[in-house]
Amino acid sequence: MKYLVQQLRKYERTPLLVDETIDLSAPARENFSDRLLDLKPLHVTGEISYEKNDQISVSLKIEGVAVLPSARSFYPVQYSFEIPMDELYVQDQETLDAFAQTEQVFLIERNQLDLDAAILENIVTELPIAVYTDEELKEKPISGKGWKLIDEEDYVEPESGDHKETTQNLGDFFPDNDEDR
Structure with a gap:
C-alpha cells in the first residue's frame, strides 16, 4: 500500500476509504524472521485523509494471522x-520538528507514503512475547529434580529460616576482599 502525495491531495474534503487485502509475508520473513515464521494475507480497512498544513492522517484496522x-x-x-x-x-x-517528541508523527x-512498512512495524510491536501450542497449554505443569512449576x-511463602540458610551459603562465593573494590 504505497501512495504518492499527489494522489492523496484529492482526499482533502473526503477521506480515501481503504478496504484491501495485502500480502506482507515476504518482508515479514525477511526482516523479522526471529519473531515471525509466517504472516498470512492481511485485511486492512480504514481511511486516509489529506489534512491542513499538508499533513496526512492514517486511521486503519489491521486484521490477520x-x-x-x-x-x-x-x-x-x-x-x-x-x-x-x-x-x-x-x-x-x-x-x-514542530511536534513534541512524544507524539507519533x-x-x-x-x-x-509507504504504509506496508508501517503496517508491518505495527504488527510486530503488538505481537505477544510468548505463545504456546494448544497441546502445551493442556499439559500438566512441568517439574524436574527439586523443582516444579506451580500456579x-x-x-506458599517459604519459611524465613530456609531463606536465610540459602542466602548465607551464597556468602561463600563472594568473600570480603578490599583489594577488589
Missing part, C-alpha cells in the same frame, strides 16, 4: 490479531 514459534517447543502457532493503526505523516523536517520520504494460587 501471524505464525509464531512456540516459546516452549518452537512449533508453529497461529496467532490471530486485530490492531488499530492511527498515525500522522508530514512532508518536511521543519513541520516534524512520521516524515514522508521521497514524496511517497500462582498454589504458591
Whole structure:
C-alpha cells in the first residue's frame, strides 16, 4: 500500500476509504524472521485523509494471522490479531520538528507514503512475547529434580529460616576482599 502525495491531495474534503487485502509475508520473513515464521494475507480497512498544513492522517484496522514459534517447543502457532493503526505523516523536517517528541508523527520520504512498512512495524510491536501450542497449554505443569512449576494460587511463602540458610551459603562465593573494590 504505497501512495504518492499527489494522489492523496484529492482526499482533502473526503477521506480515501481503504478496504484491501495485502500480502506482507515476504518482508515479514525477511526482516523479522526471529519473531515471525509466517504472516498470512492481511485485511486492512480504514481511511486516509489529506489534512491542513499538508499533513496526512492514517486511521486503519489491521486484521490477520501471524505464525509464531512456540516459546516452549518452537512449533508453529497461529496467532490471530486485530490492531488499530492511527498515525500522522508530514512532508518536511521543519513541520516534524514542530511536534513534541512524544507524539507519533512520521516524515514522508521521497514524496511517497509507504504504509506496508508501517503496517508491518505495527504488527510486530503488538505481537505477544510468548505463545504456546494448544497441546502445551493442556499439559500438566512441568517439574524436574527439586523443582516444579506451580500456579500462582498454589504458591506458599517459604519459611524465613530456609531463606536465610540459602542466602548465607551464597556468602561463600563472594568473600570480603578490599583489594577488589
